[in-house]
Amino acid sequence: MAVAIWMKGGIRVSSFAISKYIPILETIRNYKKENIRKDIIAALTVTVVGIPQYMAYALIAGVSPVYGLYTGIVAAIIGSAFGCSNQLITGPTNAICLLTASAMIRYMGLPNAYQMLFLMTFLVGVLQIIYGVIKLGKVIDFVSHTVLVGFTAGAGVLIALGQVNTLLGMSIKGSSGMSTMEKMYYIITHISQTNYYSLGLGLMTMVIIVICKKISKNLPGALIGITVPIFFIIMFALDKKGVKLTGTIPSALPPFQMVQFSLTSLRDMLSGAFAISIIGLVEAISISKAISTNTRQKIDSNQEFIGQGIANVVASFFQCFPSSGSFSRSAINYINGATSRFSGILSGVFVALVLLFFAPYAKYIPSPCLAGVLIVTGYGLIDKKEIKKVVKAGVLSSDSIAMWVTCVLVIVLLNLDYAIYAGIALSIVLYLKDTNKAPIKLLIPSQGKDSQIIEQEIDSLKEQVDVLIIQLEGNLYFGAATDLGDRLDNLVNKSKVFILRMKYVTTIDLTSISTLKVFIRNVREAGGILIISGVKSDLDVMLKKSNIDSDIGIDNIFMSENEVFASSTNALERARAALKCGVGDTAKKSAACTIIDSVSPAANTGSF
Structure with missing residues (x-):
């Protein structure tokens, strides 16, 4: 027409x-x-x-x-x-x-x-x-x-x-x-x-x-x-x-x-x-x-x-x-x-x-x-x-x-x-009050059936663990930075290896990145190791601009990949190496090493 x-x-x-x-x-x-x-x-x-x-x-x-x-x-x-x-x-x-x-x-x-x-x-x-x-x-x-x-x-x-x-x-x-x-x-x-x-x-x-x-x-x-x-x-x-x-x-x-x-x-x-x-x-x-x-x-x-x-x-x-x-x-x-x-x-x-x-x-x-x-x-x-x-x-x-x-x-x-x-x-005002709380989940890897790793969510940690997954979510902006810093500070001495999962982070600003840098420094000074997984391309650009890659080492940052859980699996293998799971007397392995070795390709090949 x-x-x-x-x-x-x-x-x-x-x-x-x-x-x-x-x-x-x-x-x-x-x-x-x-x-x-x-x-x-x-x-x-x-x-x-x-x-x-x-x-x-x-x-x-x-x-x-x-x-x-x-x-x-x-x-x-x-x-x-x-x-x-x-x-x-x-x-x-x-x-x-x-x-x-x-x-x-x-x-x-x-x-x-x-x-x-x-x-x-x-x-x-x-x-x-x-x-x-x-x-x-x-x-x-x-x-x-x-x-x-x-x-x-x-x-x-x-x-x-x-x-x-x-x-x-x-x-x-x-x-x-x-x-x-x-x-x-x-x-x-x-x-x-x-x-x-x-x-x-x-x-x-x-x-x-x-x-x-x-x-x-x-x-x-x-x-x-x-x-x-x-x-x-x-x-x-x-x-x-x-x-x-x-x-x-x-x-x-x-x-x-x-x-x-x-x-x-x-x-x-x-x-x-x-x-x-x-x-x-x-x-x-x-x-x-x-x-x-x-x-x-x-x-x-x-x-x-x-x-x-x-x-x-x-x-x-x-x-x-x-x-x-x-x-x-x-x-x-x-x-x-x-x-x-x-x-x-x-x-x-x-x-x-x-x-x-x-x-x-x-x-x-x-x-x-x-x-x-x-x-x-x-x-x-x-x-x-x-x-x-x-x-x-x-x-x-x-x-x-x-x-x-x-x-x-x-x-x-x-x-x-x-x-x-x-x-x-x-x-x-009430919306801003709710959004200034950083959405964080604490997960501990445990072994399930058929050598699968099950991530058990916990509210708090009373004693130290070998591996702790910290899953960040949503919009990490300046309003939530204080709450994010307080919650991360309480975890510094609660694990040997921290996996900071960021695949569910939609946006992050410089204030929250600065908070993460403080946490990285505190973990390193306490003798711990921090690994970042699930990093998307746009987030990777911001992390590099803020020099986080040099703070924790490029080998400890894993990009988000197409395969489901691929980034997390790579991070766990990195945790295996950090915990020296493939070295020494295997009879004295920690529970975390046993779990990681059950699904880790590196454990089967003897190399990482």
Whole structure:
């Protein structure tokens, strides 16, 4: 098939190159008509599930539910058009909304609060586009899985606790500027102000959601849970008995509005935008890759970065808050047969149609019912299975510490972006703590069946042996040099012959080589002999540059060879010569000589 190429300003542009950066073009070109029904059904299902989520998540962000619907429209359409995943649904998510609320807590209630919010959405998008353009696709690797488990668990607790006052029908003056802990203190000290009608409706919604999940995962529990209580509101006029309703939602598409820029505002929003941009990308890429394991679609992380960034930049001009890929809606989209990115685009279109024609009915939705949806959602964020796995790996392990510290910081700190930064920093520190331990195995050769040498691994040596194999592994860099030196120093007088096996060393730096030179000198001064085996060509160059070959003698260095164990066997034969196994009274051979002679060709020929 011919590739379409045209000239523009003297530059040859390929349609394939254009499609790479605007994936919707490739989808349009190769779309099959028989897939339209599948995409429409999937989009309708996502819409039914998404509408109550969009409204509820907006409350987490501290804004009117209508902004959640706006975000569910614009972000879904643009994210699907420019992202790389065919099934990913972009829009409001609980974690992003929680981070948004944290970043905006100082500004809510101010006259320019919403302008600041839309500016932050713009900044999040710009940062994500920059990550994609400079190909920082691996930036998400710095956010460990355990940090995310801890963050989502803490976020789940915060989301649930943050909705308790709405569930109880309490109105807290100035709550937008209060932390969750301050809200909880107020609730406990004013528990007598509970509106039992509100509590009953909220609990009804929660029970309906749980029952629907047990009956079928495909049932829109949240939608049913907020629809049924509406009949009770109308029948018993509960709105006149203190039950707060969502209020009027305008029947209009998201209006275009210029983002207000200023250097002061940009500086104030940057920290929160950075944290949201990172977590948003982690969510989107993780979800896309999880679904791609079944669809076998190749996921381009950098393109998804750009797609998410464009979605947020465009959304900022239509009164939307930051968005990301939603795991629940994306999973529903895939399960219900979505075949292309058109399902995501159509889901945004369907939400827009609902907003245009059914918005007047939304005013009857009780706020405690939306609170009930969020409390169930918050509980669902606590991944109990993953937490158990991390704890089983060790309560004081690096992963466990990073998870619990991040979880606690999310709950305690007022600014959640600091909790994210702290979790990432802690993961790196704990990783470096683990990597500064030199990976060493101590092996003693012993005789097995059929004259084979068996290498017995030991933890420590209590008495001197004839031959000790020290197997170095992994990356020997300056951070591990101190530990390497300490462990080698303790072995200086524990053997007559040391075989330093280096075939499993991936890299080594000059600091670690200097540590080995000190060990060689100490062994020689103690009257011992050191042999190096399994030396790869690149490692041999470094050893020669550092003059190690002259320190121990070129005859005591054995290169890594193709034959299995060839280098080790040669080193053992060298050890045989060093121990003078072929000389003198054979009746008084040491155990080491007996073992080596059983497999050594030199023992059979009488020469080395």
